[in-house]
Amino acid sequence: MPRIENDIKLDFKDVLLRPKRSTLKSRSEVDLMRSFTFRNSKGSYRGIPIIAANMDTVGTFEMALALHNFSVFTTIHKHYSVDEWVEFAAKHPECAESVAVSTGTGDTDFDRISSILTAVPMIKYICVDVANGYSEHFVHFVRDVREKFPSHTIMAGNVVTGEMVEELILAGADIIKVGIGPGSVCTTRKKTGVGYPQLSAVIECADAAHGLGGHIISVSVGVTGSLRAIPGAGADFVMLGGMLAGHMESGGEIIEKNGKKFKLFYGMSSDTAMKKHAGGVADYRASEGKTVEVPYKGPVDETIRDILGGVRSTCTYVGAAKLKELSRRTTFIRVTQQLNTVFGSDS
DSSP, rough: OOOOOOOOOOOOOGGEEOOOOOOOOOOGGOOOOEEETTTTTTOOOEEEEEEOSTTTTTTHHHHHHHHHHTTTTEETTTTTTTTHHHHHHHOOGGGGGGGEEOOOOOOOOOHHHHHHHHTTTTEEEEEEEOOOTSSHHHHHHHHHHHHHHTSSEEEEEEEEEEEHHHHHHHHOOSEEEEOSSSSSBOHHHHHOOOOHHHHHHHHHHHHHHHTOOOOOEEESOOTTTHHHHHHHOOOOOESGGGGTTTTTOOOOOOEEEEEEEEEEEEOSSSHHHHHHHHSSTTTTOOBBBBBEEOOOOOOOOOHHHHHHHHHHHHHHHTOOBBBBHHHOOOEEOOOOOOOOOOOOTTT
């Protein structure tokens, strides 16, 4: 029988962070670096826990090179060939610790990542990424990847509930990706009616993961302040898509219209992505993503500096000298409106 959960679930648009007393004199005093040791791989990580999404408009080799300079991680999209991986690793071995090989769970995907990781053994991260992480097939695939690559750190998702986080960690995943439908170019909630408000999902999934010694990634939701609030909710990593689209390092060609430059940004289940990589939308499914034209922004460096500056500012407002302290210093306040929009939503 259908049932309704009575407790209210919240999204990041429903809250602000409460300011607290601070002993910090300047944003420059905030330490954004995090260090983790992963449950199953026993591998270690040190960096700023922001991850570029494995979308072909975001998770490119060029993006990885730029973000590596800021100690920021990139999940590389799954449409590069083995030869392209070999060439990238040979030219830029310094990036090996800050990129992941991405894969789906199709018939040829296991062989493909095996070929890449055999050819490029210095890569130690694998991102097993599907829209719906609730299938037994997905869990079995994660278990098979763990068996084949016992010392690699495995990211797996997407899910939004604690029990599935626990199942994936026990199957061998180290970092669980949390989010169904919150992305700026995702239409899953519109097409299917399925989802979970992201703030509540992060809190529940972080609690489940941390209880087993695991970690989580939260998808960023494109809501003002959400990037800064996500670590406060307990997420270990934040994955960015739209915020990194439209740059020189982003995938796709520059489009010119009326003297202005744009780049396409689209969901990986959109008509655009499926036409590009699979010849079109299969008869048995629907598109669950949209395509937008993002104003061209030039090199990504300035955007990353702005993002990191915003995170440091958040930490100073709540009195967190280190990013790892943010969740302990965060109190969420429920609101009916986050912004004054008199002069537009970006004001």
